Amino acid sequence: MTMMRWLLAVAMGLMWPAATAAQAACADDVAQAASREQVSYTSGAATVRGLIYRPVRANGAGVVLLHGARGLGSDAATFDPHAIQLASRGYHVLVPNYYDAEPGKARRTARDMRVWRRAASDGAAWLAEQPGMEAGRVALWGYSLGGFLSGETAMEADGVAAAVSVAGGLDAGEAGRDRRAVPLLLIHARRDPVISPASTRRWGDDLQHRGAMVEVQALDWEGHGFDGPTWCDIFGRTRAFLDRTVIGEGA
16 A cells, blocks of 8 residues: 555544554553454445454454444544454454445434444445354444444344444434344443433333343443543453353353
8 A cells, every 4th residue: 555545544534553553552452463454345325445354363253343423533543452452352343434325414314324224234244254254243333323323233134143332322313113132232331421321221121122132331431432441441341242142252
């Protein structure tokens, strides 16, 4: 890749310098054993760009990380070191820019949400076909709007084995009607001024009534964004959940 293309990719939030991975080190980090590259896949009539993190030693499972309402460029630097860590532990990780399928906007319509859910499910299907993947072992993970999309997409996409929602809830959108027995982990701050904990809990109740196996975990944190140690905690909880529900370790 030329320097000009690399700079353009960084500006678009589709690639980050390798040094980023060291900026959010967690106490339980393992040695990096993964690569990062730009990819794209088709969703409807759109081409969705993103990054894939490929493990040196695959465990057969994968996870799609969905950005929040401010876009991939806003969340890229936060996601990158944790995606590297997931991949270094064996997971294939896809980080798509689902706004390629439909641009983000302040007032979201039902159509927008459908397009973004399709981009998420198409990303999961694309990831499932990558070398080293095993059937039925793709999960979704999302933050804020992405968290709401991850949970609702998991309810309608048979190819999704589990989902994690961080700071997601009914404040982000209207609950769907699909019914499915899929394990879902909803993580929220004790106090969140954007997506209220009450809306997360109401959403969890709704998902459970629709057949999902829901776990709700509260963080000792106030706010919609998180600091470095809290992100480490979130991804630690994420790995434990995925290891148990997607890999089957410790079940």
